[in-house]
Amino acid sequence: MASTTPLLRWRSWYVPFAVLMAVADVLLIVLGTRTGFHRLVVWVPAVCGVATAVASFAATARDADGPLAAFWRRVAVAMGAVLAGAVSHTVDVALIPFDGMPPLGARTLLCYVVGTLLAIVALLRLPGGGRSWRQLTTALLDLAVVAVTAGVAASEYLGWAVGRFGGQASAWWLNLAMVAIGVAGVTVVVKIMSASRSPAARAALWWLSPIGIAGPLSMILMTVLLPWPHLNGSAVVLPFVGLFGTLAAYAQQRVLTGHGASSARVAHPAVYRRGAAIPLFATGMTSLLVGVVYLRTGHLTTIQVGGTTLLLLLVVARQALALAENATLLETVAHQAMHDELTGLYGRRSFAASVAGAEGPHTVVLIDLKDFRSINDSLGAGAGDALLTGYARRLTAIAGEQAVVARLGGDEFGLLLPGAPDATAGTVARLVAAGDEPLSAAGHEVVVEVSIGIADDTDLYRRAEIALREAAGHADARVVRYDASLERQINQRATIAADLRRGLHTGEFHMVYQPIVALPHGLITGVESLIRWTRADGRTISPADFVPVAEETGLIVELGEWIVDAVCAQAADWHRRYGPDVLGSVGVNVSARQLLDPGLPDMVASALARHGLPAQHLTVEITETAVFGGGRALASVQALSDLGVRIALDDFGTGHSSLGLLRTCPVDVIKVDKSFVDGLNGTPQQEAIAGAIADIAEKMELSTVAEGVERPEQARRLFELGYRRAQGFLFARPMSAAGIDALLDPGVGVAA
Known part of the structure; x- marks a missing residue:
């Protein structure tokens, strides 16, 4: 194993070489329509392009680990089967005489089908992450939409193939194999849509998705290239199969080396909504296909009519479910905007709104945890978060069900207590007494002193903040209740600050x-x-x-x-x-x-x-x-x-x-x-x-x-x-x- 490790390293020339093979393929096709050459020439970039993809997949598997490494190993094996099919196909063209359609032996067809099936298995076994039941249902509807679209397209393709090749058994098997390869492409697309979290880079999956149309496209190109026996539809598409595969591996390599976006991506609402474009695109393409068929033949088959009807019903159901999911997401976003993520308490915005809308006598209590920063620095951020969470639970228990409890940011908390000052004095006393009881923070027992500012008249929030600043500014003050003298002191300090700056310079x-x-x-x-x-x-x-x-x-x-x-x-x-x-x-x-x-x-x-x-x-x-x-x-x-x-x-x-x-x-x-x-x-x-x-x-x-x-x-x-x-x-x-x-x-x- 150690001796083969250097062979599996990612090479910087993989992508340029794959691009070169694709360009060479295009040039050979253009040249081949004007002059003749040996029929094996077009197979050189075909085999080399696919071989490059196999090497890039294997190198990526070596650089990855866990489920990601397993995925790239599986697709490397799948692409290896396609490479074996390309080599076998080259042998068929070299040894089997033909007049008309190029030969495709049973061995070659088997390699292509095996490669396709292995690719589908690799994609289905790629972890996709959990979703809610709505998201799972939406993903299944997406799968059904794409499947119906593929079925309608496949029926039209097979109809074209029967008309073009007749009822030959080999032609049937060949076309069924090409449809299977197309299914692999559909599987990739659906996998991208349905994965909320995937170890594979999303860009890599998108680069793999065009490979699915290689099979049907090669059959179409075979009929187009019949006038030039030295050209071959499969040889035309295989260099691009290698190119897209190599680009997929390159996208994954960028993530592994820290130059690309994160590979494990949590589905964000905006990311998931982009998946909604695919059912709409599928519906549009099916409608276009059915329209073209009707204009050409004057009638539609039962499969085409039924498939289109079913497709429309699925899209309607899918969009209705998506609207419900969007409503849930909006509720979640609204909740997050009004609540603190760490403690689950109300946030500053909702607390300020509650204070502004309070009717009748109320008391605002603002609390600051003294020395929290030093505790957070000495014990670590994890202990600091645990301390805040524990204090939030304590505060909620002391305040009671009628109070509004909020984390205002950092180590500052707020209470909105209903009732006059006399009615809330007991709650404040319990807050002070609880400050002497230790809190558990990631295995540490911590006693946290608090500064408390209280206001129970008009303009509650601002006045409570003034009282809190006064309490926090004095080492011997734990509780300060607002009165007019505090505001006078603040104004006096503001005047002193302005005069101090001037006096320093004069x-x-x-x-x-x-x-x-x-x-x-x-x-x-x-x-x-x-x-x-x-x-x-x-x-x-x-x-x-x-x-x-x-x-x-x-x-x-x-x-x-x-x-x-x-x-x-x-x-x-x-x-x-x-x-x-x-x-x-x-x-x-x-x-x-x-x-x-x-x-x-x-x-x-x-x-x-x-x-x-x-x-x-x-x-x-x-x-x-x-x-x-x-x-x-x-x-x-x-x-x-x-x-x-x-x-x-x-x-x-x-x-x-x-x-x-x-x-x-x-x-x-x-x-x-x-x-x-x-x-x-x-x-x-x-x-x-x-x-x-x-x-x-x-x-x-x-x-x-x-x-x-x-x-x-x-x-x-x-x-x-x-x-x-x-x-x-x-x-x-x-x-x-x-x-x-x-x-x-x-x-x-x-x-x-």
């Missing part, structure tokens, strides 16, 4: 710096930079108001670039004037949104290089929440650390997994949150936590900074617990760069 922002001091003497060792905004009209905007807006709008990236540049410029100036030993490092806060920007490390590197600031004199302060999910944010932190920039974990102890981050994140400094400092001199447990953080940092060789120190006793206790640096109002409030200059004079401290 120089309304400036930096202040809060000292970080050494304990216990209070000498300055570093500073943290903080952004401030004073509008042109003198009004000051709090960072608590404009930083979240900058995050939402994406302006934080542009604003952050300005901050880093300004801080690096100021730090470089201090470094040149006071030296590296006076002011160790300048801290700059970087938000979660900035860490997701892949250009952040390059931007920081450019600022350091532009101002000549050594990287170790810049500290980037990040929050635990910003890097908890890993991914792009953690990669940015690692890239910054690789530059030599120091990394400080701000507000330590308030995030998701503080101790775990010390292991996965390249941290240099821990800034302990103010809440731990406020707890000093309270219960022993609170001091134990603060002391444990200092011990852990020392063992991991990390620096610590205690934030929010406001009282001298806090500073003293922090020093006793092992803290050597602190920051807070006890030492200094944020001040201008000039204020820091005053503190940097040798010997000047900031201790209270």
